[in-house]
Amino acid sequence: MKRNLIFSLALMMFLLGSLSLSAQDTEKKKGPQKPMFNKDQIVSQKIAFFTKFLDLTPEEAQKFWPVYNACQEEMEKARKETRKSAFMLSKAAKEGNKTDEEIRSLAETYYGNLDRENALQKLHYAEYQKVLPIKKAARVRLLEEQFTRNLVMQLRGNYRGGKPGPKQPQPKEAETK
Numbered sequence: 001m002k003r004n005l006i007f008s009l010a011l012m013m014f015l016l017g018s019l020s021l022s023a024q025d026t027e028k029k030k031g032p033q034k035p036m037f038n039k040d041q042i043v044s045q046k047i048a049f050f051t052k053f054l055d056l057t058p059e060e061a062q063k064f065w066p067v068y069n070a071c072q073e074e075m076e077k078a079r080k081e082t083r084k085s086a087f088m089l090s091k092a093a094k095e096g097n098k099t100d101e102e103i104r105s106l107a108e109t110y111y112g113n114l115d116r117e118n119a120l121q122k123l124h125y126a127e128y129q130k131v132l133p134i135k136k137a138a139r140v141r142l143l144e145e146q147f148t149r150n151l152v153m154q155l156r157g158n159y160r161g162g163k164p165g166p167k168q169p170q171p172k173e174a175e176t177k
Helices: 002-022 039-054 058-095 100-131 140-159
Strands: none
Touching: 039 058, 039 140, 058 100, 100 140
């Protein structure tokens, strides 16, 4: 009963966000378009998505979300460092005014940051296992990727003037003979 209540609340938040989006002016304007979603709407969608596909009980949700949010903050800091080091490496390589040793150092920093992100993913998986059953903990990262793909497809649809984005190829069913 409580699980249905949480799912219903998350679904209502998602639907309210969707309704406000459909009420926006759909005329094409010159210049940059308004973002399709704001951060709160994306968070609401993500909560509904994870709650549905992880089938979180109220007790699991209460333990999971604080751990997940802390892990996401840590990952965002790591991603910022990786982007910063990638920018610095790219800039140095294009300018051509750095020594080989400086380029090597920048490259090592960049690849070290990538390694750190991967190490954090493993660490977070271990944290999720502390608050979720293994089958659910194992799916968290995969659901993050799926959620991101879905969000990108929604944004592409908005960019194309409200038309849906390209169809995703579906796996072919095994032919039976």
